[in-house]
Amino acid sequence: MGLSKTEIFTDRQNQIALFGKVFGHPARVAIMDYLFKIQACVCGDLVNEIGLAQPTISQHLKELKHLGLIKGNVEGTSVCYCIDHENWMHMKKLMIGFLDQDILSESCC
Template sequence: MGLVKSEIFTAQQNSLANFAKAFGHPARVAILQHLFKINSCICGDLVNEIGLAQPTISQHLKELKNIGLIKGNIEGTSVCYCIDLKNWNTMKKNFGVFLDQDLNLNDSCC
């Protein structure tokens, strides 16, 4: 049986790649920005705010939830979403470490 490609990378590398996936589509960025702005949301509100079809919004919400950047609670026939602050802060910390790697470089490279 073949090796799953993600298994050859560290947990941190896989985590960074998964979080980066959230920013790979402008609709997901817009969803995250809207959720930060209002601190919670129902899917129908996002359809009006972002201007995409409800099934498209639902798919992006599913991706963001699978990645762990948002969480949702069922309220009657609707789902209310919000930012998962614990995972958001973990992502910020991991990206900070990754992006600060250049602090130890000098200009003598190529």
């Protein structure tokens, strides 16, 4: 079908999948990398930094914003983006909880 059957999975599994999906595109990884590197808000030079067209970047930003990982503050004609540290921390906790399951797990083969 092309449609994920989210109803048969737990909320936690669906949430992990949502965050996984948002990091499932290198452009969004690159956007986050840049926001972390710059250590401040970025006023829309992401189009020059990353080599994609303005509507494409805008779309990726929208998805990151939709999951609450970044915020966009309007300043005049431009918009300043920065990381939502609190939401990032929550996401990080969830993802690391998933990734860290191996420390309790024995190797069997």
